[in-house]
Amino acid sequence: MDDYTIYKWGDCNLLTDKLKESTLILGNGASIAISDVFSYQSLFEKATSDQILNSKATNVFEAIQTKDFELVLNKLRQAAIINDVLGLDSDHVASETYKDIKDALIKVVKDNHISYQSRRFSINDVRNFMKQFKTVIDLNYDLLVYWAIMSDNPITMKDCFTKRRGDGDGNSFNYEIETFRETYKNVTNPTLVFYPHGSLVLLTDKNNEELKIKRTNNDNLLDEIANKWSGNYVPLFVSEGDSAQKEKAIKRSSYLNFIYENVLNNLGENIIIYGWSMSDQDKHLIDKIFKKTNVKTVFLSIFTDGKTDDELEEEQTKIIKILQKRNKDITIKFFASNSEGVWNSISM
Structure with a gap:
């Protein structure tokens, strides 16, 4: 029997003892929770x-x-x-x-992007929430997750980009990602972060080599990005298109295709989703993550403000059908997106 209860993050046994074995998936709603400027879709x-x-x-x-x-x-x-x-x-x-x-x-x-200083307290909460998980999948291409990673001290989250040999202009992706699961630079069991649709900090050079921009500080990162784009670099992120177009864009990139083929279909048994509506535009991701994989339990955030019980139930029913179409045995639970202790609400 489907469970339509909308829990709070802390009152429904939301894997609190298993978060370090679980995957967190972040959708556009996660960015909007920080600032509504991210509500534009295209x-x-x-x-x-x-x-x-x-x-x-x-x-x-x-x-x-x-x-x-x-x-x-x-x-x-x-x-x-x-x-x-x-x-x-x-x-x-x-x-x-x-x-x-x-x-x-x-x-x-x-x-249409906020500054680091304008939301640094929220980003601190985001960082503390993210680092509880084994893996974070960021479906957004904005800078919020990257800022959260880089503001950690010591850094306990890794995106698997490492310093290039020589005097390169950026960091290269290390495809041996499991080596980062071990103790890495004095960090035990770090959280690994991946960007299946790319990110503003990723780019390709004129030889189509894929890089991550070297950061000097969080405050001027947008300027650094603009400077790179003004030169011989092209941003690496999927900015628009239906599911088929997005999948084609993923296939063009070594990094994105690696994440798509080797990470998304192996996220573990427990997944927490925050701010991802799982629309038709993301069918390629939904299939890859939930179809023929070992996912057993999914906890989904749901935005409750201003919605009637009927509207909420309709939204829940839609999501349940989407997931059970891929795997009828998945256990699905919902929690309120503004619950204390979740995402940017840790300091409530």
Whole structure:
């Protein structure tokens, strides 16, 4: 029998003794809980509505039939390289459009992202919540989780990016992720963090090598990102598209595809979901995480404010059907997203 009870985080035996064996999945609702500026669903829609993208740039998106900045920028960069090699006069067109779109992306991100200082107390709570888990899957591409990791001292969470050999401009992903499960740099049993849809701190260089930006401090990270994007780097995150388009974007990236094929289908028996609505756009993730895996118990946050009992039950029924379609034996429980002790409500 399905359980429609909406618990508080601390009153329903929410794996409090097993969190270090469990996985936390974070969706857009987690970012919105920190600031409602993250409620926009599409960078492309924001860029066009605010007229940040010019008509020529918008036409490129329409021609490729995508809203994914990363895909468009990569195609334009390839076009510019080919035009240059062939000595075509149209080289400046691809280069100028590439710059226009990259400048628009920088502006829309910087205009719609909070500063570290404005939410540093919430980020402290987020950090303390995250570090209780074995694995964290961050489906957002904003900087909140990265800030939480880097503000920890000593750092007890690892995203498996390590210093490159030589004088590289960023850190490279270490695919031997299980080595991080052991004691790493004096940290025992660290929490591992992964970004299945990429992140603002990830980028590719002109050789398509995937890197994480080196951080000098949390306060100017957005400026560092903008500086990198202004150069020969392309951001590595899936910004828009339906499930099929997102899966294609994942397949283009060595890092994203590794997470998709080797991490998401092995998250353990217990999963806590915070702020993820599991919409049709994320069907590829839902299938990978819950279909033919060993997940047994799922705890889901639910936003209760302003909703009637019927509305809440309708929302719960939808989620139960989504999960049981993948695995009919999964045990599902719900908890209020604003419960004390969860996400950014630890200090209530």
